[in-house]
Amino acid sequence: MSELRDAYDVAVVGAGPAGLAAATVCARAGLATLLFDEQPAPGGQIYRSITTTPLKRATILGADYCAGTALAQNFLASGAQYVPGATVWNLTREREIGVSVAGSARLLTAGRVILATGALERPFPIPGWTLPGVMTAGAGQILLKSSGLIPEGRTVIAGCGPLLWLIAWQYLNAGARIDAILETVKGDGAASWRHAAAFATSPYLLKGLRMMLAVRRRVRVVSKVTALRAEGRDRVEAVAYRTARETEQRLPVDNLFLHQGVVPNVNLAMAAGIEHRWDDAQLCFAPALDADGGSAIPGIAIAGDGAGIAGAEAAQARGMLAGLAAVRALRPNAAVLEDVNAVRARLARFTRGRAFLDVYYQPAPQFRRPARDTLVCRCEEVTAGQIVDTVALGCTGTNQMKAFLRCGMGPCQGRECGLTVTELIAQARGVAQQEVGYYRLRPPVKPITLGELAGLPKNEAALRSVARG
């Protein structure tokens, strides 16, 4: 790794389409630009391993995936300092960044910070979801992209969302066996159809339909699944499901992939103090931002799916907008290739009709607020029933819940349970999710070792606080 300086003009976190585009714009304009990314190679989740994947045939992962190649190459040639394998675990309002690289922790500052930390899969708490052999579809996709691994044995994919079809399609292209898709779409689409006209003009419509048809031709699809349960002793052996029309059915499985959409990865932004609000269409918390992704905290912007789910093309456009805003703020006279209005038009094109997908694929209530016995917090083993009972004790907020039951206090830092806990409390109290809010997130937003922390260089503040203590 190249040497890190104490200060940069621009620091970008995340090397997905938004982060790559933002860093490229800033570096090309002559700003001292740094990009931290957790992964060993650029691409983020959508273009994961774009420069290194063993799956060289474009037909497996698709042309859209291959579009990431140019993005990554432009970034690598831009002059931005690229630090892969870096875990950013803190960001303050003063834009001080805490980061660990190769087991060593550092603090540094930047004039502008662009967070492009992308999305996470929404929690999908069903009975048995913690059994070995049950994993998120996204986790399966990571193995496919980075190592070319496909699941062995009987495989079922359950859930909903556009990515569910993409993953199934990529698996089939790679030669994987998929025994069934259990689709949990509510199918009461009335609410979504008012957005259908706009979606009819979306670039995603045709692609999506083609992909779904291709998958349906080769895999049995069970629609309108209303209940799911993973069964097994030491690992998953079967998936039980019900539909509105059928009594309980059971499929033997070796692998069960679960997916019900993605939500913004909010941890770093929330820990920095950026305000987030509940999004009633996407059913998650999203940051409050201006048109360029700027937050209310001076100099901190968010681009990509972390700003609200909109997909890779929109992420790239939002990354450019955030980058251009940084250039305007720090070096107004710099020559830039990109035209702001053209980028905004591009963003508009790729977000047109998004509301249709958001509403059509909204996960059903029973999959967001599970039944009493289902585990909600995997780290601390807290069930839905415990949460509902604790609300009755007078514990009415997510943070009180955390203090009382320890839910959200494990190593995943709430990523696997935060939304579920908000939704369960909101329902039990009969109030809106916005009123309940999310966990108050505290750094480090990713675990760091005590040794890394102990190795931080001493500064004056530390010396002062020792003197006071």
Add this chain to the structure above:
Amino acid sequence: MSPPDVIVIGGGLHGCSAALHLARRGAHVTVLEKDHVGRHASGVNAGGVRRLGRHLAEVPLAVAAMELWHRIGDLVDDDCGFESHGQVKVAENDREFATLRARVDELTRLGFTHEELIDRAALKEILPAISDHCVGAIACRADGAANPYRTTLSFNRKAESLGVRFIESAAVTALARNGRVWRVESGAGRHEAAVVVNCAGAWADRVAAALGEPVPLEPIAPMLMITAPLPLFVKPVVGAAGRPLSFKQFRNGTVLIGGGHRGRVDRDTNRTELDFAGLAESARTVWDLFPVMRAAQVVRAWAGIEARMPDDIPVIGASSTSEGVFHAFGFSAHGFALGPIVGAIVAELVTGGKTNLPIAPFRIDRFVGRAET
């Protein structure tokens, strides 16, 4: 005379405890809390329940509190997560050990025997994982720790069951005497009572100032961090003689590290910001004292907001300017363990005008004439 109506300002542990003890004595109590019960230091502190190392003025209170902690279920119908595995303060060299010896000698002269000087071998027996360079310690075997939020909520719930009314999101904006009645304005309306108890923690100086008795209170944000679970290796709560530390492993294996280092605080927005350079100091202390911890994963750090007084002991007792007002605040980062007893003291003062415990050192007028910090 029947017990008076009381308004308690502040729904932290001290406010909840005062309300509970007052209700037990028959008072009609309303608690005004600006956020929600247990929102600040009370809910998120390290949970230490110790007599070990107390300021001499606090020792009698801490001893009396410990008796309550060991039967806390009788008071609030919940064990509050209290466990008594002792507290230990470790000396890393002979000079520190001499300081500890002098401390124990002094307590003995005063008639207190709860702190016990132990040598290297006895220390290793209690703390097998402690680094070999440590030479001895003070052990306080009946001390322990509790779950702070659960404790505060237990006092809150028990008080409620005895008729105490808790009003949340009710920040006090003004208070004034109207004849024999205190009139308190809050975000939730106007409240009247014969007596006001100020348990407003990091905001208590504003109440005192409104009464014409300003105090040099400093809002502080002591930082804590917690690790992912490790195999169980330590039972007592551990501190150090020569540097700030509070170190405890929970039954689920996670380790809580705190003690001394502070973040930045803005009490008007409830916001705290961590100072990682300070947390790094805590990490270095743990690195030195518990080699087994070096690869532990720190999963979260935080800071609660509380009040520190210049002499690091609280304000407890009657107002020096205003009849019918009592204070209990400024616990200076070690008030959690005292919560159960200070509430009892306040209730005694309110209903009977006196207490048998020595509270003279905590008079609010001790700051009069001092330069404000």
